[in-house]
Amino acid sequence: MRFVSWNVNGIRACKTKGFDDFFKSVDADIFAVQETKMQEGQADLEIEGYNRYMNSAEKKGYSGTLIYSKEKPINVTYGIDGEKYNDEGRVITLEFDKFYFITAYVPNAQEELKRLDYRMQFEDDMRSYLSNLKKDKPIIYTGDLNVAHNPIDLKNPESNTHNPGFSFEERDKFSTLLSAGFTDTYRFLYPNRVEYSWWSYRFHAREKNIGWRIDYFIVSDDIKGKVKDSKILSDIYGSDHCPVLLELDI
Secondary structure (H helix, E strand, C coil), X not given: CEEEEEECCCHHHHCCCCHHHHHHHHCCCEEEEECCCCCXXXXXXXXXXXXXXXXXXXXXXXXXXEEEECCCCCEEEECECCCECHHHCCEEEEECXXXXXXXXXXXXXXXXXXXXXXXXXXXXXXXXXXXXXCCCCCEEEEEECCCCCCHHHECCCXXXXXXXXXXXXXHHHHHHHHHCCEEEHHHHHCCCCCCCCEECCCCXXXXXXXXXXXXXXXXXXXXXXXXXXXXXXXXXXXXXXXXXXXEECC
């Protein structure tokens, strides 16, 4: 199966920059979107051949997640445990016969780490949630996880050590998640490869490839051997993030 995830930084804007063409060409079985920045009814998001599930933030023009799936899931859950973080539209879970598919737009710790406590609670809640789900069946977890795990995952680690997305606290939480029985599929296949999935709009960062790898496909360890490929599609534009792709034999 083919899975794609993309932080579009506003889906209405991204649809004017090639989203629909890319969506059609990539032909994903499941396509996850983060940072939709819209409520239901603000745009036509239906795509023929796909079931659509959307979790919008209460605040207009902020956050939000969306999943398109060719196959109709057994069950759909919005938020962690069906309740937490729905005010910001952070999480959607689709349950299928053989696996759970979860997308998240993980909260940014913000400047001077002023939202770090909120972020840390989210990480603990998500790890507990995923750990409970994987007792039932395998997990595919994807999205903008808003952390560069190791120095190889961003261009300038030294100057970003205490910045949001590369703080010791956030990186440690990511390590704790992996140690709970999960695998970063890209780094599993490509331990030394340097590629990024997000670039600032400032200072021509993308042209200079001054970026961060903060978009992931994570799987539970019981299916890591089924991973065929995990790609960063850095040639796709339309957002300050690029899509990531997972090929999985499941």
